[in-house]
Amino acid sequence: MARWEPDARGRLALAAMQLYGERGFEQTTVAEIAERAGVTERTFFRHFADKREVLFNGSVGLQEAVLAAIEATPAGVGPVETVGRAMEVAGSGIPEREYAAQRAAILTANPSLQERELLKLASLGAAAAAALQRRGVDPLAATLAAQTGVAVFHAAFARWVGDVDAPPLAVCIREALTELRALTAD
Amino acid sequence: MARWEPDARGRLALAAMQLYGERGFEQTTVAEIAERAGVTERTFFRHFADKREVLFNGSVGLQEAVLAAIEATPAGVGPVETVGRAMEVAGSGIPEREYAAQRAAILTANPSLQERELLKLASLGAAAAAALQRRGVDPLAATLAAQTGVAVFHAAFARWVGDVDAPPLAVCIREALTELRALTAD
DNA sequence: GGAGTGATGACAGGAGCTGACATCGGGTGC
């Protein structure tokens, strides 16, 4: 069996995306994903913690990018602006809009996947808040700024994915941030 | 009605809280909860959609309170302030701090429960955004204002639960909102 | 008193997920 084919993880992720798209998330079993990828069901769980996690491969990279961008922001910039800029920078690294749209379609069709997405965003927010605190921002302000930044990113990302005529993601983020400033000034 | 044993739902919720607290969420099975409540496992799932939902009994009431408060806010108040006031009003209806603290301890020990909490908050935010739109606020602004309001509520709630010396919840919410305004003004 | 209603019990079963152990293939050291 020339079988220890390389990149089992990649094949599993691809197979899962295809099947989730073809017949829906709940309607596809882990056994089917594994079969299409040419591995065992057990192997699926060695690469992904659960059936949902396969859709969140990029979350680690995004979080790293955001944290690095926060570190790289000059001191003296306010916390909200710092997080906003970090989101812009990290957002620039997500150019594959087609994949994002397909993934979003799967996500919006399933509450349990939205839960996982929210957890990832909350984790991103918590990490950003910690990074802010390391730069001297007090805890409450750091939490609020980070959460606000995540909310801005989320809203902008949704707009970018859902609207074919939307500007690049970084621009969407900047515009949402500007809008937020105007709103809180009331 | 005094059918057989009344209030199966209440007994299930109580038993679940006790067991989750005693031995942890993942370590307690639905069968054990049902046994302590004196019903069948099947009956548990007739009252709660899943094992986590039993900890989110109050979410419906909270959402209703927030929506009612938004409706009751005079026109002319800005969207962020509207949501902030609604959170204050709804927060006044959550006086049982001991229960909240016990529940929070269980929640923070388990990511899957945090996922559900985040979903509830997101649902609250979406509902608030819809209510705002019904009052003439444009969609992006409504989303941002609602999300921001939820973030403020979440941060304030965490402070209130975690800090014995914290002021009443409504005050925590007002203070967090004030802090946010100062932050976004940068 | 009989029919309807709503909650529950009893049973079967699928799917997600985990632990334990065997196996295979590819390096490593000699």
Added chain:
DNA sequence: GCACCCGATGTCAGCTCCTGTCATCACTCC
């Protein structure tokens, strides 16, 4: 070249969550 080790995978057994289906039982209404 060979023995050996190690990481990735296969195999198997099993638990738990959750659902569908049907019977039952108390209670209500006519």
